[in-house]
Amino acid sequence: MQLGxxxxxxxxxxxxxxxxxxxxxxxxxxxxxxxxxxxLGNSTKAERVRFTFxxxxxxxxxxxxxxxxxxxxxxxxxxxxxxxxxxxxxLCNAYDQIRLSIAMSNINAKILGSxxxxxxxxxxPTQMGIEDLALMGGLPTMVxxxxxxxxxxxxxxxxxxEYIGPVFLRSSRVxxxxxxxxxxxxxxxxKANIVRxxxxxxxxxxxxxxxAGLDAAALLEKEGIQARVIDLFTIRPLDRDTIxxxxxxxxxxxxxxxxxLHGGVGANIARIVAENYPVPMRFIGLADxxxxxxxxxxxxxxxxxxxxxxxxxxxxxxxAKISGAS
Amino acid sequence: xxxxxxxxPDTESLKRLAKDLRLDILDMTTKAGSGHPSSSWSxxxxxxxxxxxxxxxxxxxxxxxxxxxxFIMSKGHAAPLLYAVxxxxxxxxxxxxxRLREIDSPVQGHPIQGMMPGVEATTGSLGQxxxxxxxxxxxxRLNNLDYRVYVLLGDGECEAGQIWEAAMAAAHFKCDRxxxxxxxxxxxxxxxxxxxMALEPLAEKWRSFGWQVDEVDGHDIGALIEKLKxxxxxxxxxxxxxxxxxxxxxxxxxxxxxxxxxxxxTPEQAEKAREEILCS
Numbered sequence: 391m392q393l394g395x396x397x398x399x400x401x402x403x404x405x406x407x408x409x410x411x412x413x414x415x416x417x418x419x420x421x422x423x424x425x426x427x428x429x430l431g432n433s434t435k436a437e438r439v440r441f442t443f444x445x446x447x448x449x450x451x452x453x454x455x456x457x458x459x460x461x462x463x464x465x466x467x468x469x470x471x472x473x474x475x476x477x478x479x480x481l482c483n484a485y486d487q488i489r490l491s492i493a494m495s496n497i498n499a500k501i502l503g504s505x506x507x508x509x510x511x512x513x514x515p516t517q518m519g520i521e522d523l524a525l526m527g528g529l530p531t532m533v534x535x536x537x538x539x540x541x542x543x544x545x546x547x548x549x550x551x552e553y554i555g556p557v558f559l560r561s562s563r564v565x566x567x568x569x570x571x572x573x574x575x576x577x578x579x580x581k582a583n584i585v586r587x588x589x590x591x592x593x594x595x596x597x598x599x600x601x602a603g604l605d606a607a608a609l610l611e612k613e614g615i616q617a618r619v620i621d622l623f624t625i626r627p628l629d630r631d632t633i634x635x636x637x638x639x640x641x642x643x644x645x646x647x648x649x650x651l652h653g654g655v656g657a658n659i660a661r662i663v664a665e666n667y668p669v670p671m672r673f674i675g676l677a678d679x680x681x682x683x684x685x686x687x688x689x690x691x692x693x694x695x696x697x698x699x700x701x702x703x704x705x706x707x708x709x710a711k712i713s714g715a716s
Numbered sequence: 717x718x719x720x721x722x723x724x725p726d727t728e729s730l731k732r733l734a735k736d737l738r739l740d741i742l743d744m745t746t747k748a749g750s751g752h753p754s755s756s757w758s759x760x761x762x763x764x765x766x767x768x769x770x771x772x773x774x775x776x777x778x779x780x781x782x783x784x785x786x787f788i789m790s791k792g793h794a795a796p797l798l799y800a801v802x803x804x805x806x807x808x809x810x811x812x813x814x815r816l817r818e819i820d821s822p823v824q825g826h827p828i829q830g831m832m833p834g835v836e837a838t839t840g841s842l843g844q845x846x847x848x849x850x851x852x853x854x855x856x857r858l859n860n861l862d863y864r865v866y867v868l869l870g871d872g873e874c875e876a877g878q879i880w881e882a883a884m885a886a887a888h889f890k891c892d893r894x895x896x897x898x899x900x901x902x903x904x905x906x907x908x909x910x911x912x913m914a915l916e917p918l919a920e921k922w923r924s925f926g927w928q929v930d931e932v933d934g935h936d937i938g939a940l941i942e943k944l945k946x947x948x949x950x951x952x953x954x955x956x957x958x959x960x961x962x963x964x965x966x967x968x969x970x971x972x973x974x975x976x977x978x979x980x981x982t983p984e985q986a987e988k989a990r991e992e993i994l995c996s
Contacts, residue, residue, distance in 0.1 A: 424858065448854065448889075456847045456881035463851015466829070466836065467859055468782070471851075487878070490838045491848060495829035 393687075394567030396697060397604035405562040406504055408540040410435025412547035413472060413502075417443050423551060424464055426450055428457045428475035434504035434561065436474040454483035458501075462491035465499040470551055477503025477519030477560060485525060492556045493529035499557075500550050506536070506560035507648035508676070508693065509598060514683035519560070520676055523625055524653030526558045533557045533579060534625035538600035541570040542623055545577035553579055560597065564686050567601050569621060582629035588618035591642035591708050593700060594633070594659055596622045598690075599646035599674070605697035610704055617704060625655055630662050637667040642711040644703045646674035648695055670710035672703035730937045733804070734764045738966045738993045740800035740813060745980040748817040751825065754964035754976045756797035758901040758934075759868060762959055763787075763801045765940035766866055766897075773863065776806035779833035785863045786852045788837045790845025791870030791899060792826040793978070799823055799832065807834040843876025845869070846896060850882055853891045864893045864948070869956075872904030875913045880925065886954040887926025895947045896927075896956040899934065901963035903974040922956050934959030966993050 392401060402408070417423045417439050424446045431437030431449065440447040450457040454475060461473040473480070480503055481488070492499045503526075506519040526534050535550060535557060537543040543561070550557040569575075569585055576583055585600065586607050593603040600621045607617040618640050620632060637643060643663060645656035656673040663669060674695060681689055690696050710716060737760050745751035766772050772785045789798045796816060803810045812832070815821035822831045826840025837848045849867040856863055873879060886894055900918070902909055909915055919929045928950050932943045940959065947955040963977075964970030967989040970981075981989055 446858070450885060451881075453878075453881035453885070455844070455878040456850075456885055459844055459847020459878070459882065460851040460854065460885065462837070463848040463853075464855045464858075465851075466848070467852060467855025469855050469858060486841050487844055487847070490841050490844060491829075495838045497829065 393598065394601040394605060397601070397608045399567035399569065399601055399604065401567050402540045402565055404565045405537070405543060406433070406435045408543040409502065409504070409547065409561040410438040412544045414438040414442060415544070416547055416551045417446065420470065420551060422468065422470045424448070424469050424471050426457055426461050426471055426473045428452060428454050428479065430475050430504070434474045434476070434502060436472070436502065454480050455487045458484040458487035459491055461499050462495065462497060465497040470498060470500065472500045472502055474502040474504065476505045476517060477522040478505070478517055481519070481522050481525045489529055493531045496531045496555060498554050501558045502561060503558060504561040505563050507562060507597065508681050508689050509562055509564040509648065509686040511563070511686035511689060512683050515680040518681070520650050521653065522560060523649050523655060527626070527653060531556055532626060535579070536560045536596040536623055536625055538597055538621050538623060539566050539569040541568060541572055541575040542577060542621070545575045546623065549577055549579050562597065564598065566598055569600055569604070577623070580624050580627040580629060582624065582632040583621045584618060584632065585621045586617070586619035588616035589640055590616045591644065591704055591711065592618040592620060592636035592640045593644045593646060593704065594620045594622050594636065595646040596625065596655060598648050599695065602695070602697045603646055603700055606700035606704060609697060609701050615704065615708055622655065628658060628662060633659055633662050634666045637663050637669045641669050642707040643669060643671045644674060644700055644707055645671065646700055649675055650678070651675035652678060670707045670716045672707040674699055674703055727938045730764050730768060733768055734760045734937065735993055735996065737764065737797065737800045737804065739990065741796045742981065742986055742989055742993065744796045744800065744813050744816045746983065746986040747814055748980065750817060750980050751796050752793040752978050753796065753980060754970050755791065755870070756794045757965045757967065757970070758961045758963045759794055759797055759899045760965065761935045761937045761940060762868060762897050762899060763797055765937050765944060767801050767805050769937065769941040771941065771944045772866065774805070776834070779807055782859070783861055783863055786836050786849065786865040788845045788849050788865070788867045789827055790839055790867050791842065791873060792839030794868070795825065795827050798827060798835070802832065802834040808832060842870065842873035843878040846879055846882035846886070849894055850886050850889065850891055853894050854889065856893070862893070864895065867894070867896045869896055869898045871898060871900045871902065871909055871915060874898070874915055874918070883922065883925040883927065890952050891954045892951045894954040895944065896954065898956060898958045899961050900958050901961040903963045903977070905977045907974060919958060926953055928953050928955045929958065930955065931958045931960065934961035935965055966996055968992060
């Protein structure tokens, strides 16, 4: 069974390929966009820009701290730098540079963290970005975007480029099926999309977990459970209204993310729910582990990030809702 | 292009100005009760040469003027010096200086980009300013502007790997409009650099990374101006001027005691320091 197949979603290309297309598109539209690479442009697909606009593409080499600092200088020259590398290398090597030169300076720079999560697969845990959202969460001014499909990737790259201020965007090595029709994704930073209506519980996902959530909702429907599915593509600022409405209207929430649970999005959703309208919640994500090299789908299965895992959590949280437990 | 608003070509006036800056730094940090006076005094002549010796091209009433020369204070703990210079250059009222490190004040303990007019980069975590300077150079090329970029480095921060990443990249990108000035006062926070983490042979290191290296007495304003002027004529490679300085310069009991790093003077010490600076 392919991701999104149960929900009838159309398959697509790897997200990194879509990112490369989207980045090239904003470079074509806006002459102020410049691209910085940490010598991984052929993996992140930022190199698409190198071939078309060589004068606006800089390979800074395997030196992430310098990469971020140079990007910050370019942003100060009224240009719009996209600073690109793997999420893990960029954030873990250059966190302090991102903190001072971008977040604290509140400048107009964009950070692309490619190969987010565990679905880069066989290259293993040294390359995986399972803590990127937690790290970026520590930077108060940073807008954080996690697109869930090709259409929202295009929309996110455009929205990030147009937004004035620091933005982090997570990309992935794997393919994600179409959640939205091509070129038709309502995408407003800070506004989540309800991609499936339902009254019994809500599944809130980001990235690859949106398709998994839609698969889970299709399976739950056969059991007579109507699940709402939310694509929470903006991790900061969180869409408080959509989250609180989901709690109020459906009475139970499952959060699903391809990220560590500790410091993850689920914890932030829970804070909003607890403050505004407490309802039973369950959390799908990575426990405190480093996963191993393997096929992405074998990893998702072993570490409980599949539609089936969401279904189990959904049944459990629904039961808690009905019985008045938590 | 407009010239710098303040031109004091004669060395005697510049020396008097340097003395005033030392007093500003003393008063700011003594009032704040903390800060880095010794690291600031070390580089007073360097900034005097840059801002008042006809080197930097800037407009204090238009601080983000696109064609301005950039100055980046990479050794961010010398923030009191930067603020004192910017105030005397006319970027903001000198009254602001006495709000250093106070609640609701923009005069932060270490510089935050854009929080005060003329503050080009957020620094204080060491090793980061040179990279930002390279970004300004590449941006200037894309924007067809021919300004120059000056970065003041501390010696201790040359222990950071990022400095050498930036050194490599500046040579790779042939940043000949980039000039680094190294405030080589030979002390880092916990002691003499030669004892804590030896940097020598320092000039050779920079040269081997593709930089043109010059050396100067970092307290000789006239010599600094000459070196900074001749750096303008270098092409195809970046220039570093290693300025030999004395940490705490101007106050004898600070010059001889590196433990003053990161410490303000007591009011009694401050009075003694004031006399020394005034009599120097």
